[in-house]
Amino acid sequence: MSSLYTYFENLFKEVYTLPSIIVTVSIAVFIAYLQELKDEREREQKKKEDNASNEHDDKESEESEKQEGSEDPAPKRKAFALPSTPLPPPNTTRIFMSDELAEHDGTQEDKGIYVAIKGIVFDVSTKKEMYGPKGGYHCFAGKDASKALGMSSLNVEDCVADYSGLNEKEKKTLDDWFSFFEKRYPIVGKTEA
Numbered sequence: 001m002s003s004l005y006t007y008f009e010n011l012f013k014e015v016y017t018l019p020s021i022i023v024t025v026s027i028a029v030f031i032a033y034l035q036e037l038k039d040e041r042e043r044e045q046k047k048k049e050d051n052a053s054n055e056h057d058d059k060e061s062e063e064s065e066k067q068e069g070s071e072d073p074a075p076k077r078k079a080f081a082l083p084s085t086p087l088p089p090p091n092t093t094r095i096f097m098s099d100e101l102a103e104h105d106g107t108q109e110d111k112g113i114y115v116a117i118k119g120i121v122f123d124v125s126t127k128k129e130m131y132g133p134k135g136g137y138h139c140f141a142g143k144d145a146s147k148a149l150g151m152s153s154l155n156v157e158d159c160v161a162d163y164s165g166l167n168e169k170e171k172k173t174l175d176d177w178f179s180f181f182e183k184r185y186p187i188v189g190k191t192e193a
């Protein structure tokens with residue numbers, strides 16, 4: 001009786017328990033493998049998404065460089081980065097006469113550098129190296145240069161507020177510039193109507 005019991009016990013251990021342990025372990029390993037596979041796939045996906053958004057940022061900078069006719073793209077890329085601190089809310093209470101706006105072209109140290117687009121005045125003082133007297137885009141400073149921005153022109157004679165002569169594509173470029181500035185520079189006023 002006892003030997004029969006031992007026999008069955010051994011049989012049970014060998015035939016059932018050992019395989020069942022193997023099966024259980026195998027299943028656990030398989031599940032862990034699937035989980036790892038899933039995590040790996042999620043990591044890949046995330047990496048791809050990060051890459052995609054980086055590319056988007058790069059493209060935006062490149063486009064802006066192209067539009068502003070940059071001669072020195074490398075430092076500009078950094079210059080066009082979005083501000084790290086949030087912008088103050090737009091304040092269009094102040095109305096600028098053209099002579100008043102002209103004082104903000106960066107030639108007067110104690111005054112901010114302002115650029116107006118479609119009648120909205122932006123404070124670009126943080127980018128003095130670009131819009132200040134020695135900057136490549138100084139021609140836009142202290143005035144509404146909508147027409148020149150729409151045309152991607154750096155000619156002083158194009159730096160005027162009247163953009164009615166722009167074609168559809170140029171008007172779109174101008175709107176792109178407006179959104180570009182809106183994301184980066186505080187709005188400090190409006191030009192006289």
Ligand SMILES: *[C@@H]1O[C@H](CO)[C@@H](O)[C@H](O)[C@H]1NC(C)=O
Nearest residue numbers: 044045046047048049050051
């Ligand atoms: C992301 O871009 C880097 C280079 O910028 C590249 O080495 C990497 O393979 C890319 N990853 C994916 C998932 O596309």
Ligand SMILES: *[C@@H]1O[C@H](CO)[C@@H](O)[C@H](O)[C@H]1NC(C)=O
Nearest residue numbers: 089090091092093094188189
């Ligand atoms: C907006 O600007 C005007 C004049 O520049 C100033 O008096 C006013 O306090 C500003 N409003 C806000 C909400 O900052």
